[in-house]
């Protein structure tokens with residue numbers, strides 16, 4: 342009898358639902374719903390790097406996405422769903438009260454951004470991150486040794502402390518902080534109460550300083566040494582964590598009826614998007630899986646023996662079972678990838694958009710159509726023009742750190758830069774330099790892995806940009822001097838979640854057999870151009886020099 346697995350992927354802007362045949366991997370139905378409050382820009386202040394998401398955005402859009410799914414799915418599909426699993430962005434934590442209720446769901450906190458999820462790209466906690474890094478460097482063991490040695494403002498404890506320092510009402514009401522991925526599984530299984538709440542391995546290990554060797558989280562003294570405000574918080578978190586091939590529990594009556602699924606449908610432990618995406622991409626030792634979109638998230642895995650005692654410096658951590666149970670998952674990434682292109686698009690279009698919006702040369706429909714064309718076609722046109730230039734022709738060099746640097750060596754205080762501008766440097770020349778900068782930033786990650794003894798022999802790309810831009814992908818192949826396979830699935834992270842859901846629901850005995858049946862195939866390969874690769878070896882040293890100039894030699 343046919344059975345299905347449901348993968349639910351929470352991205353930065355929207356939730357995607359994907360229904361997958363557990364035997365064939367066929368993606369039988371999918372839907373995407375944007376978060377309503379987030380799309381209106383509510384609760385965010387981009388100039389202050391503040392990005393918050395309301396829990397209702399997640400819950401309402403989930404109901405809508407699953408309802409849309411059933412409109413496309415074969416008759417009776419809902420009854421044939423064996424399990425469901427989530428992946429989400431991260432670190433995206435929220436404050437919950439002693440009853441396990443996310444604070445923004447309480448009327449008195451309903452409009453308070455500090456009571457909402459602090460999205461991964463919120464960089465308000467730079468100061469707090471530095472305090473955790475300093476405290477870990479003073480401790481024995483260094484509690485960041487499995488998280489690259491540097492704590493990031495994108496991560497759980499920095500965000501928790503920052504919000505608690507800023508907002509006494511949240512500080513007084515918070516009982517513990519919960520990652521978005523863990524919250525989703527808990528809500529659907531009715532286990533949000535702290536006495537029942539359980540956490541997945543992925544978020545805990547990569548962002549919350551969990552490690553088996555120190556029995557869970559660092560001791561209370563460690564946190565109190567950073568700020569007495571943290572007293573007792575870590576000890577409220579459950580000590581054990583669980584890999585995503587295990588079930589948190591079954592769907593509650595309430596959520597079964599909201600989602601149109603049978604009560605008790607198994608719900609898996611959740612993980613971050615890129616980790617589940619890597620599973621859909623059949624990640625293996627020596628293969629780096631890159632989710633290339635607004636940002637990048639880079640994942641590989643290694644066996645315990647191959648990694649041995651190595652603690653890879655400056656990455657987002659190495660965690661036993663964060664990707665595949667029984668292997669160590671390693672994560673790195675760039676805080677801005679496509680976002681750098683979006684920044685440039687907005688920069689060059691800004692004045693034209695204001696003029697068009699106020700122009701009387703067109704009627705309202707004409708103005709709207711032209712504005713939409715600018716939005717849709719600018720990057721395509723820039724790519725066309727930039728691809729006609731030869732590597733190194735323009736003399737322009739750029740850095741990709743407009744949103745800080747995630748890895749190697751997290752530092753959200755560093756900034757982007759463009760050097761070598763001349764009167765002849767037009768938009769295509771600058772755009773090409775920006776695309777090269779994102780490829781160079783990615784190369785720095787690959788080189789760090791290799792320098793630390795983690796093999797990167799080939800790259801598999803997933804995410805929007807891997808499908809949207811031949812120009813970006815070819816530039817990356819040339820800069821990295823290695824082939825890049827692009828995965829067929831349009832929804833790789835959701836597919837990864839569905840693979841775990843199939844295991845949790847018993848359709849497959851383990852992740853490896855689910856991957857064999859359901860994993861996505863390669864649809865395209867970009868081969869490096871050796872001549873361009875030689876030029877890029879030289880240009881990469883210019884990128885490194887500019888980086889040293891900007892961040893004082895730390896890169």
Ligand SMILES: Nc1ncnc2c1ncn2[C@@H]1O[C@H](COP(=O)(O)OP(=O)(O)O)[C@@H](O)[C@H]1O
Pocket residue numbers: 352353354633634635636678679680681682683720721724804805806809810813
């Ligand atoms: N033609 C294009 N060339 C290069 N980048 C593009 C193009 N079109 C869109 N992008 C970039 O793709 C990014 C969105 O990627 P996507 O994977 O769809 O989203 P997300 O990362 O939110 O999942 C944006 O940052 C945007 O700048």
Ligand SMILES: O=C(CO)[C@@H](O)[C@@H](O)COP(=O)(O)O
Pocket residue numbers: 352353354429430431432461613614615632634635636637638674
């Ligand atoms: O940072 C992580 C995981 O650690 C991701 O969740 C984050 O990059 C998500 O970004 P996207 O919206 O997929 O570009």
